[in-house]
Amino acid sequence: MYRLGFHVSIAQGFLKVFDNAKFVGANCCQIFTHSPRSWTFNLISEDVGKLFREKYSKEDIKPIIVHDSYLPNLASESKEMLDKSIDSIKKEFICCNRMGIEYLNIHPGSYKKNKNDGLKLVSKSLNSIKEYVENVTLLFENTSGWGSSLGSSFEELKVLLESTDFKCGVTLDTCHLFASGYNISNEESLSQTLNLFDKTVGIENLKLIHLNDSVGMLGSKVDRHEHIGLGNIGINGFSAIINNEYLKKIPMIMETPVNEKRGDKENINFLKSMIKT
Numbered sequence: 009m010y011r012l013g014f015h016v017s018i019a020q021g022f023l024k025v026f027d028n029a030k031f032v033g034a035n036c037c038q039i040f041t042h043s044p045r046s047w048t049f050n051l052i053s054e055d056v057g058k059l060f061r062e063k064y065s066k067e068d069i070k071p072i073i074v075h076d077s078y079l080p081n082l083a084s085e086s087k088e089m090l091d092k093s094i095d096s097i098k099k100e101f102i103c104c105n106r107m108g109i110e111y112l113n114i115h116p117g118s119y120k121k122n123k124n125d126g127l128k129l130v131s132k133s134l135n136s137i138k139e140y141v142e143n144v145t146l147l148f149e150n151t152s153g154w155g156s157s158l159g160s161s162f163e164e165l166k167v168l169l170e171s172t173d174f175k176c177g178v179t180l181d182t183c184h185l186f187a188s189g190y191n192i193s194n195e196e197s198l199s200q201t202l203n204l205f206d207k208t209v210g211i212e213n214l215k216l217i218h219l220n221d222s223v224g225m226l227g228s229k230v231d232r233h234e235h236i237g238l239g240n241i242g243i244n245g246f247s248a249i250i251n252n253e254y255l256k257k258i259p260m261i262m263e264t265p266v267n268e269k270r271g272d273k274e275n276i277n278f279l280k281s282m283i284k285t
C-alpha cells in the first residue's frame with residue numbers, strides 16, 4: 009500500500025498534525041519540531057510527547073518523519089557554529105524519542121575545503137551524541153550539490169553511512185537527485201540511477217523519498233521544487249517513479265509549493281492519477 013504525504017505545519021500544535029495530514033489526503037507526513045529558521049528550540053514536553061505517541065499509535069498516518077531545521081551545519085569550520093549545530097540535532101533526537109517518531113531526516117551540511125574531511129566531520133559530530141539516538145533511525149538526505157553542500161553524490165552518502173556509528177539510512181529527494189545530475193526523467197534513466205544507487209549505497213538503505221519536481225535542469229545544482237509533473241523531471245519521470253516496483257513500497261513525502269498553480273490536494277490527486285493498477 010502506498011504511503012504518500014506532505015511536509016505539514018505544526019503551527020496549530022503537534023496534536024493537530026494528524027488532521028492536517030488527513031485534510032490533504034495524506035497517510036504519512038513530515039514535520040519540523042520548531043521554527044526551521046530559528047536557533048530557539050523549545051523541547052516538546054514529556055506530557056505532549058506522550059499524547060502524541062498515543063495518537064500516533066492509533067492513527068493511520070505512518071510514518072511521521074522529523075526534518076531538522078535549516079540552520080545546523082554538522083561540518084562547520086567554526087567551533088561555535090559546530091557546537092550549536094550538534095546541540096540542535098541532539099534536541100531533535102530527544103524530541104523524536106519523546107514523540108515515538110522513528111525517523112530524523114537531516115541535510116548533511118557544507119564544507120569548503122576537502123569534501124571527504126567534511127563528511128568525516130559530519131559523522132564525528134553525530135557520533136558524539138549517539139547516546140541520544142535511542143529508537144531513531146537517522147536519514148541523510150541527498151542534496152542538489154549547490155555551493156559546498158555535502159551529500160550530493162551516492163559516494164558521499166556511502167561515506168556518511170559507513171562513518172556513522174548508529175542506525176542510519178538515506179532519503180532520496182527527486183529534485184535534488186535530478187539537480188545533482190542523476191537523470192530520472194523516464195523509466196530507463198530511473199532504472200539506471202537506481203542500479204547505480206544500489207551498487208554504491210545499497211538499495212536497502214533507502215528509507216524515504218522526497219517527491220518534488222525540479223525547476224532547474226539536469227545537473228543545474230539548483231534546489232527549487234516544482235509541482236509534480238510540471239518541472240523538468242516531468243510526467244514521464246514521476247509516472248516511472250510512482251509505478252516502480254521497489255520505490256512504491258517506500259514512503260513518499262512531497263515538499264511541493266502551494267501557489268496559484270496548485271496546492272497539496274491537487275499534487276496528491278495528480279500523483280494518484282498516474283498509478284497504474
Ligand SMILES: [Zn+2]
Nearest residue numbers: 149181218263
Ligand atoms: Zn527534501
Ligand SMILES: [Zn+2]
Nearest residue numbers: 183231232233
Ligand atoms: Zn530541496
